[in-house]
Amino acid sequence: MATHTLPTTEARVKFLSMVKDVDKAFTRYVITHRGKPQAVMMAVDEYEGWLETLEIARSASWTRALAKARREERSGRRLSYETVAGSFAPARPSRRKAPTRR
DSSP: OOEEEEEHHHHHHHHHHHHHHHHHHOOEEEEEETTEEEEEEOOHHHHHHHHHHHHHHHSHHHHHHHHHHHHHHHTTOOOOHHHHHHHHSOOOOOOSOOOOOO
16 A cells, blocks of 8 residues: 655546556555645545544544543553453364374
């Protein structure tokens, strides 16, 4: 995923190739006008993902959860990386040998 910056004059010439590029390679283009960033071109899937993230971040439940996490962190209540990562680790298969039938 790469981000390219180019002026409007160049973007106008390369528009079709830019559209194809953002769709297949998730490349972003920052388009400038008179040297200042004015627009961004990105894939629709990426754009929709950003919108969904913003919607979640604005929700009341997310705001409450984030405030709670900040209070817990300030009070020193935190979990180690090992504790958190261990809760997602798959269960290890038993190393015991299966009994053999005679």
